[in-house]
Amino acid sequence: MDFGRPQQGERVRLRMRNLYILPTRFGWLWLAGTVLLQVVGVQMQSNGTLLLSFLMLSLFLLTLHLTHFNLQGVELGCGEPAPGFAGTPVAYPIQLRCPGCSEGVRLRLAGEAAGGPLSLAAGEHALTVTWTPPGRGWQRPGLLRIQTTAPLGLFCCWSRWHPQTAQLIYPARRAGPVRRLAAGSAPLDGEPALARRQDGSDDWRDLAPHRPQDSPSRLAWKLLAQGRGEYAKRFLDHPEAAPLLAPEPGVPLEAALEHLSERIWSWHGRGLSYGLLLNGQAVAPGRGVLHRDRCLAALASCR
Numbered sequence: 001m002d003f004g005r006p007q008q009g010e011r012v013r014l015r016m017r018n019l020y021i022l023p024t025r026f027g028w029l030w031l032a033g034t035v036l037l038q039v040v041g042v043q044m045q046s047n048g049t050l051l052l053s054f055l056m057l058s059l060f061l062l063t064l065h066l067t068h069f070n071l072q073g074v075e076l077g078c079g080e081p082a083p084g085f086a087g088t089p090v091a092y093p094i095q096l097r098c099p100g101c102s103e104g105v106r107l108r109l110a111g112e113a114a115g116g117p118l119s120l121a122a123g124e125h126a127l128t129v130t131w132t133p134p135g136r137g138w139q140r141p142g143l144l145r146i147q148t149t150a151p152l153g154l155f156c157c158w159s160r161w162h163p164q165t166a167q168l169i170y171p172a173r174r175a176g177p178v179r180r181l182a183a184g185s186a187p188l189d190g191e192p193a194l195a196r197r198q199d200g201s202d203d204w205r206d207l208a209p210h211r212p213q214d215s216p217s218r219l220a221w222k223l224l225a226q227g228r229g230e231y232a233k234r235f236l237d238h239p240e241a242a243p244l245l246a247p248e249p250g251v252p253l254e255a256a257l258e259h260l261s262e263r264i265w266s267w268h269g270r271g272l273s274y275g276l277l278l279n280g281q282a283v284a285p286g287r288g289v290l291h292r293d294r295c296l297a298a299l300a301s302c303r
Contacts, residue, residue, distance in 0.1 A: 006143055006160040011077040014146075014159050021068055027154035030060060060154060067155040070148045073099040078165035079126060083293065083300075084133065085261070087172040091128040092141045092163070098122050104150030110142040117150070136257070136300045138166040170296040176259035177251065180243040181277060207231040242273040242285035245295075257299045264299075268292040278302055 004020045012018070023031065037053035040046070079093025094107060098120050108114035109131045118127070131141045140163065147158035210219060210230035220231040245263055247256035260276070267274050268287065275285035276295045279302060283295055 004158070004160055006162050008162055008164075010164050011075060012161050014071050014074045014076070016072075019068060019071055019157055019159050021064065021155050021157040024149060024153055024156050027060070027063075030056065030154055034060065059152075063152050063154045066151055067148060067157045069100075070102045070104065070150055071146065071157050071159065074102060074146070076144075076146065076161055078163050081165060081167035083168040083170055083296070085170045085172055086133050086136050089130045089132050090167065090169070091130055092167060094127045094129055094144070094163070096120065096125040096127060098125065102148070104148040106147050108145045108147075110145075114145075114147075117148075133167070133169040136169050136171045138301075139169045140164070140166050168297060168300055170300045171254070171257040171261040173262040173265055174255070174258035175262050176255065177248040178256075178259050178263045179246040179248045181246055182241055182243060208234050242275065244275040244277040244282060244285070246277040253302075257302060261296060261299055264292060264295050 005018070007018050034053050034056040037049055037056065041049035041053055075097040077095040077097075079095050081092050082090075084090030092109070096105075100122050102118075102120045104117040105120055106114045106117055107127060107129045109129050112129070112131050115129065129141070129144065133139045133141075142162075144161050144163055145158060146161070147156060149156050207220060207223075208231065210232040214232040218232045218234075220233055223229065223231050245260055247253065247260065251259070260278075264274065264276070268289075268291075271287065273285045273287040274295075276283040276298060278298055281298075283291075283298060
């Protein structure tokens with residue numbers, strides 16, 4: 001039972017013309033049992049059997065209206081979807097406004113598993129449905145189905161709607177080679193440097209007790225001459241400037257964007273600064289959530 005004209009628009013209100021209802025398998029079985037009792041009651045002229053069949057038929061017809069009333073007047077709308085990554089489940093926000101109590105409400109996007117039944121009181125409700133975007137860019141989640149079988153499961157009432165708000169989807173995160181270009185700016189204060197924090201040869205840093213493997217050129221001769229012991233000078237290399245990340249040459253564009261996506265996410269987690277060079281446009285080195293999202297958005301909209 002997945003037919004019916006899908007609704008369009010930013011918001012849609014469910015009513016007689018866009019709600020569909022049919023008996024479930026249990027409902028058809030219930031109706032067949034009612035007919036069977038009618039036949040048996042007439043043939044045997046049993047008032048008790050006939051009474052039972054009329055009670056079952058009355059309950060069947062009452063359930064038809066109760067199930068329909070669960071969705072009658074419900075309004076559907078979109079929230080503001082947060083960005084996500086391609087190939088991984090992301091949440092899509094749905095706004096529901098119920099005029100009364102709605103029981104057994106289920107939401108499902110095309111190709112995805114239905115969520116659990118919800119009992120919604122009258123008023124506004126912010127819900128989410130999960131879907132897996134196949135690619136990057138501004139994507140719509142597809143057809144949304146809302147349905148209920150409450151209260152007795154004899155009928156299924158449903159409607160279908162195309163949410164209009166697109167969701168920004170970043171490229172999937174996949175480890176791989178990334179080109180690093182010099183940007184000419186040093187790491188920001190307080191962040192770990194990309195260069196090794198070990199002995200180098202550029203800047204004098206400190207004195208340490210002399211070790212046999214130290215070069216004689218690093219020995220602090222002045223201190224030794226003053227009789228203050230053998231000490232060796234320690235030096236540190238200049239830290240490497242924050243690089244610009246760019247697609248690796250020779251790698252297909254989509255694969256290169258996925259490698260960049262993984263690298264940006266990884267470096268953000270390590271607190272490093274970085275920039276981005278993509279299609280001749282550069283994002284200056286920086287760090288933080290806003291900078292990360294700006295770089296990922298550039299990857300998502302790359303042509």
